[in-house]
Amino acid sequence: MTHLSRTLPIKRAAHVYIVQDGTLxxxxxRMDDGSIFYGLPGGKAGAGESLADAAVRQVKVETGLIVTDLNFVSLLEGEMLTGTKNECYANFGRFTANFRGELNPTDPEVVGTQWVPFADVQSLVRYGPPPEVEERNPLIWVPTRDFLRGEARAYYPI
Structure with a gap:
């Protein structure tokens, strides 16, 4: 049997748990299919950009808030979306941070922001199609579920 090597693109992203009075x-x-997706503020890191720098930049664009004093919470890592056009090796960091400023998103894809009680976060998460979108993969939300329970681990292999 011949084993062919393959190279997966690496997708690096960072998100921030911004917490205030028991809310996240x-x-x-708005997703490509028109549906509304609730997610953590943050996003993809650019070439040569650290996960922490990506988190600061993306939170500013998606929420208008300035985050400082980032603290590492967890890393989710492994192959995702195998067999789809978006298969990749994921390297997703999660942080907590101090924040200041007013909520004022400038990202055109962001249609709003919402402070959600910890107990209600999971009910807003939508899993399912389209399968090539990693945000709809339940594994992505395991670190957040654990964080909200006060049980965050540092490393989550996919």
């Missing part, structure tokens, strides 16, 4: 800040984004 989520952003509402």
């Amino acid at each position: 800040l989520l952003v509402a984004e």
Whole structure:
């Protein structure tokens, strides 16, 4: 049997748990299929950009808030979306941070922000199609579920 080597693109992203009075800040984004997706503020890191720098930049664009004093919470890592056009090796960091400023998203995909009580976060998460979108993969939400329970681990292999 011949084993062919393959190279997967690496997708690096960072998100921030922004917490205030028992609530978590989520952003509402319009997906390509027109549906609304609730997610953590943050996003993809650019070439040569650290996960922490990506988190600061993306939170500013998606929420208008300035985050400082980032603290590492967890890393989710492994192959995702195998067999789809978006298969990749994921390297997703999660942080907590101090924040200041007013909620004022400038990202055109963000249709709103919402402070959500910890107990209600999971009910806003939508899993399912389209399968090539990693945000709809339940594994992506395991670190957040654990964080909200006060049980975050540092490393989550996919």
